[in-house]
Amino acid sequence: MKSIIKCFLSCSTSAALFAAFSSVIAFPSSAAFPADSQELRLSRDSDIGELKKLLNQGDLVKFYQTAHTHMGQLEWRDIRGGVSPDKLDRLLLIARLASAAPLFKENENTPFEQMTQDFDSAGDISLKGKVMKNLLIISKINLRQQCSAVRKKEVGQLCSIYAATMLKMMKEAYIPDFEGWKKEIMESKTAVWNKEFNARWESFLKERDERSERARKELSIPFKQRMRMRQQTTEEEKKKDREFAEQDDAYMLEARKEWDKKRNLSNILGSMGGRNSRIRSFIKDKGGSLLRILLDNYPGKATEVFKYLKLAGYEEGEMMELVDREEGKTEETEFLYQSPLGRKFLKEKKQKK
Numbered sequence: 001m002k003s004i005i006k007c008f009l010s011c012s013t014s015a016a017l018f019a020a021f022s023s024v025i026a027f028p029s030s031a032a033f034p035a036d037s038q039e040l041r042l043s044r045d046s047d048i049g050e051l052k053k054l055l056n057q058g059d060l061v062k063f064y065q066t067a068h069t070h071m072g073q074l075e076w077r078d079i080r081g082g083v084s085p086d087k088l089d090r091l092l093l094i095a096r097l098a099s100a101a102p103l104f105k106e107n108e109n110t111p112f113e114q115m116t117q118d119f120d121s122a123g124d125i126s127l128k129g130k131v132m133k134n135l136l137i138i139s140k141i142n143l144r145q146q147c148s149a150v151r152k153k154e155v156g157q158l159c160s161i162y163a164a165t166m167l168k169m170m171k172e173a174y175i176p177d178f179e180g181w182k183k184e185i186m187e188s189k190t191a192v193w194n195k196e197f198n199a200r201w202e203s204f205l206k207e208r209d210e211r212s213e214r215a216r217k218e219l220s221i222p223f224k225q226r227m228r229m230r231q232q233t234t235e236e237e238k239k240k241d242r243e244f245a246e247q248d249d250a251y252m253l254e255a256r257k258e259w260d261k262k263r264n265l266s267n268i269l270g271s272m273g274g275r276n277s278r279i280r281s282f283i284k285d286k287g288g289s290l291l292r293i294l295l296d297n298y299p300g301k302a303t304e305v306f307k308y309l310k311l312a313g314y315e316e317g318e319m320m321e322l323v324d325r326e327e328g329k330t331e332e333t334e335f336l337y338q339s340p341l342g343r344k345f346l347k348e349k350k351q352k353k
Contacts, residue, residue, distance in 0.1 A: 048093050055101055061116055063101060064123045067094060073130055074137040079144070088141065091134050092158065098131045099162040103173055108185050108272065112264035120271045125278050128166045132286045135159045139293045156297035160308045163290040167283065168313035174279045182269050190262060197258055204247050211244070287312075288326040295332060302339040320345035 047070045054063040071094050072087055104119045118124070139159040142152055175181050198205070290312055291305075298304040309319045320341055327333045336342050 045090070045093070048090065048097075051094065051097050055097055060101065060104055060124065061118045063097075064118065064127050067098060067101075067127055068123065070094065071098075071127070071130065071134075074134045076137065079137055079140050083141065088138060092138055092155075095131045095135055095138075095162045096158070098127055099165045103169060106268075108189075108265065108268060110268065112268060115268060115271070120274070122275050122278050125170075125275065125282060128170075129282055129286065132163055132166060132282075132289050135163050136289045136293055139296055143296060153297075156293075159293050160290075160297060161311070163286070163293055164308045164312035167286060167290055168311065170279050170282050170286075171313035174283060175276050178273055178276045182273065185269065186262075186265065189265060193258060193261060197254070201251055201254075204251060207244065208248070208251075287314075287322050291322060291326050295327070299332070300335045302336050302342070305336060306339070306341060316341060324349075 051063060051067055051070065054066060070090075072091060074083065074091065101124070103124050104116070106115055106119045136159075139156060142155040142159070145152070290308070294305045294308055306319055309322065310316075314322060320336065323333055323336050323342075324345070329337050337346060
């Protein structure tokens with residue numbers, strides 16, 4: 001390596017990150033950390049302070065837009081050096097905020113006029129994907145630095161916690177059988193709307209059917225006779241006809257609104273379907289990133305690796321499947337296959353053959 005990267009987080013700052021993050025998720029460690037120094041650091045950086053303020057206010061649209069603006073993107077070549085300690089500092093702080101930020105909250109019950117372009121374009125998912133890549137690179141840079149073992153451990157834990165938190169968020173948001181779920185939502189909501197609509201217009205629809213039946217029967221009457229019948233219509237009957245025509249206009253207007261509701265719901269579910277596909281890709285692609293962070297930071301420590309995979313939302317039966325799919329049985333992963341979970345996995349895998 002041409003140049004040695006300086007330590008980009010002091011031990012006190014790393015410890016404060018843990019304390020500040022404890023309100024978001026449960027920690028792997030029960031150690032207590034002071035929180036004041038992290039608040040002080042955020043107040044000294046106007047960009048980071050702005051992000052924290054937006055997140056606390058719940059302004060997710062502005063938060064993700066601003067985070068995209070402030071966040072730099074690391075590349076694999078940066079592992080060899082050339083990245084300033086300040087940039088790494090800022091990226092890890094943004095990762096802290098981004099991992100804590102919830103996904104956009106719009107769903108099938110959100111009024112269509114309240115839907116945002118940011119929800120449709122999935123800016124939240126995109127940012128978390130960039131942060132995940134940064135965490136993997138930061139983790140590797142951290143392990144190459146000439147810093148204390150305590151400091152390396154702290155930063156490794158931070159990267160592991162942030163990555164695991166984002167993955168768990170995605171796994172909880174993912175809808176496996178989206179098409180089936182979408183069909184059920186459309187049918188249930190449409191049935192409710194139709195029932196309510198028909199109840200409001202029940203008497204009108206009955207009268208309209210009766211009028212249609214009378215009009216059909218009048219067609220069998222000779223034309224001249226029909227004309228004479230119409231000329232004999234009383235003022236009271238004409239008034240009822242005008243009132244019916246007004247009701248018919250109101251009915252058609254509301255029917256149009258009902259159609260618009262169904263169309264809007266279809267559009268919302270379409271946007272949700274696009275986001276669900278992106279979430280599926282995130283889980284598939286970034287599960288390997290988390291595993292790589294864990295393998296780099298916890299070699300030979302199966303308990304630590306499985307602890308963070310559990311934090312990420314993986315069930316016991318999924319953990320070794322992830323390892324086998326992403327890395328396979330190698331010298332680096334042998335300790336995982338030798339664990340109780342690993343031996344159970346190998347036994348079940350052999351039985352399936």
